[in-house]
Amino acid sequence: MALLEVKNFGKQFTIHHLGKTMQAVENIHFSLDKGEFIGIVGKSGSGKSTILKSIYRTYLPDTGNIVYDSNRFGKIDLAKVTEREMLYLRKHEIGYVSQFLNVMPRTTSRQLIEKALLEMEEPATIAKTEAEKALKHFELDRKLWDAYPNTFSGGEKLRLNIAIATVKKPRLLLLDEPTASLDQQSKVKVREIIEKLKADGTTLVGIFHDIEFMDGLCDKVYDMKSSPVPLQEEGVLCEG
Amino acid sequence: MHEQPILCVRNLNKQFGGGCQDCRETSTRKLERNYCSTCGTVYACQDISLELFPGEILGIVGESGSGKSTMMQCLYFDEPVTSGDAYIHDVELEGQNVFNLSSQKKRYIRNHKYGMVYQNPVKGLKMNFSTMGNIAEKQIAAGNRNVTTMERTGSELLENVHIPLFRAKEEPRNFSGGMQQRVQIAKALSNNPPILFLDEVTTGLDLSVQANVLDLIKRIQRESGISMIVVSHDLAVIRMLADRTIVMLNGAIIEQGLTDQIMEDPQHAYTQRLVYSLL
Numbered sequence: 001m002a003l004l005e006v007k008n009f010g011k012q013f014t015i016h017h018l019g020k021t022m023q024a025v026e027n028i029h030f031s032l033d034k035g036e037f038i039g040i041v042g043k044s045g046s047g048k049s050t051i052l053k054s055i056y057r058t059y060l061p062d063t064g065n066i067v068y069d070s071n072r073f074g075k076i077d078l079a080k081v082t083e084r085e086m087l088y089l090r091k092h093e094i095g096y097v098s099q100f101l102n103v104m105p106r107t108t109s110r111q112l113i114e115k116a117l118l119e120m121e122e123p124a125t126i127a128k129t130e131a132e133k134a135l136k137h138f139e140l141d142r143k144l145w146d147a148y149p150n151t152f153s154g155g156e157k158l159r160l161n162i163a164i165a166t167v168k169k170p171r172l173l174l175l176d177e178p179t180a181s182l183d184q185q186s187k188v189k190v191r192e193i194i195e196k197l198k199a200d201g202t203t204l205v206g207i208f209h210d211i212e213f214m215d216g217l218c219d220k221v222y223d224m225k226s227s228p229v230p231l232q233e234e235g236v237l238c239e240g
Numbered sequence: 241m242h243e244q245p246i247l248c249v250r251n252l253n254k255q256f257g258g259g260c261q262d263c264r265e266t267s268t269r270k271l272e273r274n275y276c277s278t279c280g281t282v283y284a285c286q287d288i289s290l291e292l293f294p295g296e297i298l299g300i301v302g303e304s305g306s307g308k309s310t311m312m313q314c315l316y317f318d319e320p321v322t323s324g325d326a327y328i329h330d331v332e333l334e335g336q337n338v339f340n341l342s343s344q345k346k347r348y349i350r351n352h353k354y355g356m357v358y359q360n361p362v363k364g365l366k367m368n369f370s371t372m373g374n375i376a377e378k379q380i381a382a383g384n385r386n387v388t389t390m391e392r393t394g395s396e397l398l399e400n401v402h403i404p405l406f407r408a409k410e411e412p413r414n415f416s417g418g419m420q421q422r423v424q425i426a427k428a429l430s431n432n433p434p435i436l437f438l439d440e441v442t443t444g445l446d447l448s449v450q451a452n453v454l455d456l457i458k459r460i461q462r463e464s465g466i467s468m469i470v471v472s473h474d475l476a477v478i479r480m481l482a483d484r485t486i487v488m489l490n491g492a493i494i495e496q497g498l499t500d501q502i503m504e505d506p507q508h509a510y511t512q513r514l515v516y517s518l519l
Contacts, residue, residue: 013505014507015512016508016509016512016513017509017512017513017516053504053505057498057501058498058500058501058504058505059501059504059505060497060501060505060507072241073241082241083484083496083497083498084241084243084293084484085241086498087483087484087498088241104458104480105451105480106451106455115462118462
């Protein structure tokens with residue numbers, strides 16, 4: 001059964017000071033079963049991030065439906081849920097990872113992960129042990145546990161970012177170019193992490209620049225060839 | 241998801257001036273920003289409706305003069321409203337429009353349900369009382385009579401906001417701006433209110449002090465689950481604190497949404513200008 005179904009989705013941006021409207025994407029259709037991993041490829045500006053951000057409601061979707069099968073609410077259209085419902089889903093069911101670590105300043109890595117767990121109303125003692133487990137799991141150097149992440153390297157930030165998003169065991173994880181600006185070694189590490197997540201049954205939607213990275217990792221790949229591209233049918237490049 | 245808001249405001253209106261035939265009718269009035277150019281009546285808040293949910297921080301942004309502070313003053317009963325309803329979800333107050341209650345009842349709500357932190361500490365503190373006395377004042381108003389317990393909670397609160405206890409007997413006028421603000425927060429929290437209003441609390445503080453105050457607010461919300469309305473013209477402050485944000489312009493709400501959505505996909509021309517001006 002589909003965990004996420006995007007139907008006839010479109011998004012345009014109105015830029016008032018230019019008096020212009022830009023169609024970022026239109027006619028997007030795809031669906032995603034539980035435990036599946038879909039990769040979206042396409043050159044920059046083709047609207048990959050727009051799709052992901054609209055699922056997470058950082059962008060307001062304008063046309064179409066984004067039907068998500070929630071644990072709490074059942075089938076629900078993410079394009080139309082209330083703000084409070086979306087906040088609930090973000091806390092409990094849907095995770096988002098970008099290449100940028102956008103977190104509360106002056107908060108240590110450990111606190112950031114604990115906070116994610118406390119939001120889910122886990123008891124403080126469990127949050128503490130789980131946070132340490134996550135920090136170990138994502139191979140973050142022990143001396144970084146009680147440091148502020150603004151001084152971390154790109155790879156460290158990203159691993160922390162993924163740790164924060166995955167410690168809650170989200171049912172759906174959105175990966176927005178997590179590997180951009182990483183060196184080859186860090187990319188390999190991230191790939192290992194994603195493989196682990198997939199093995200654990202997490203459903204994933206990911207955007208990546210390099211097709212090699214996705215090779216063998218994704219169950220389906222959507223290619224957004226030219227910008228903006230209407231995806232009339234599911235364009236499967238590789239079966240994983 | 242059915243959730244009961246802890247505070248629900250419906251169609252709050254506040255005007256300064258009597259209005260004239262040009263501006264009395266809401267649907268046909270033509271205002272210059274928020275005032276009538278014929279009679280000079282200022283429509284400071286126009287049909288403000290909002291809901292505050294338990295444990296959340298609701299951000300309100302807007303430029304100076306957009307009606308943010310007037311709205312807060314109306315909610316805290318510093319100013320009478322021209323019209324509108326507000327309901328507090330509470331056994332004693334269920335179903336009653338709190339704007340219509342007697343001044344005695346309003347005082348009760350201020351003392352037991354609300355906390356307020358003003359932009360200007362002079363409004364929130366008695367500058368010639370001791371710091372501890374300021375906190376005790378609010379506790380006494382909330383019905384406390386036991387000096388020992390009041391002193392104990394007072395000390396705990398001051399410690400919580402990082403005011404050294406040896407200065408507790410000192411008057412807040414000797415304190416720096418950041419310290420005064422933190423004393424105000426301690427005072428506002430002393431009656432353990434379920435709802436806290438914060439009006440431009442970090443404006444005029446330098447960056448590191450501002451960071452302290454913001455960290456404190458976040459910590460309070462995390463640890464005690466108080467619902468807060470945070471007013472600021474500083475988008476960075478709102479981005480850091482609020483889950484949901486309301487944008488006000490010329491006395492009216494022009495846009496509301498998840499804070500990251502307001503920042504990344506603003507819809508209204510004014511909000512776009514505001515976000516694009518963020519450094």
